[in-house]
Amino acid sequence: MCTKNGSCTMSMIGKVLLIVGGINWGLVGLGTLLQSGSSWNVVEMIFGPVSTLTSIIYVLVGIAGVMKIFGCKCSKCMSCTCSTDGNMENKM
Numbered sequence: 001m002c003t004k005n006g007s008c009t010m011s012m013i014g015k016v017l018l019i020v021g022g023i024n025w026g027l028v029g030l031g032t033l034l035q036s037g038s039s040w041n042v043v044e045m046i047f048g049p050v051s052t053l054t055s056i057i058y059v060l061v062g063i064a065g066v067m068k069i070f071g072c073k074c075s076k077c078m079s080c081t082c083s084t085d086g087n088m089e090n091k092m
């Protein structure tokens, strides 16, 4: 099986960050639409509103997104012999 898409540690971390980011923004949107008044921002719930740690999480999610576009460049993924066309392949 091809190791190009998400079997290395970097890709796994990136995938988790994208999931966290996606769910987080989904809940922020829901909270705003339902006008609940309280923030549904999971990242801010856990790490506190607009803290340095929260900002770092956002930056990491951003990096994970960019990494997803260009693909992981670690030695494990680069040594993969499969074509880059399989990069968009989704096992979900």
Ligand SMILES: [Zn+2]
Pocket (backbone or CB within 6 Å): 008, 009, 010, 011, 072, 073, 074, 075, 076, 077, 078
């Ligand atoms: Zn990798």
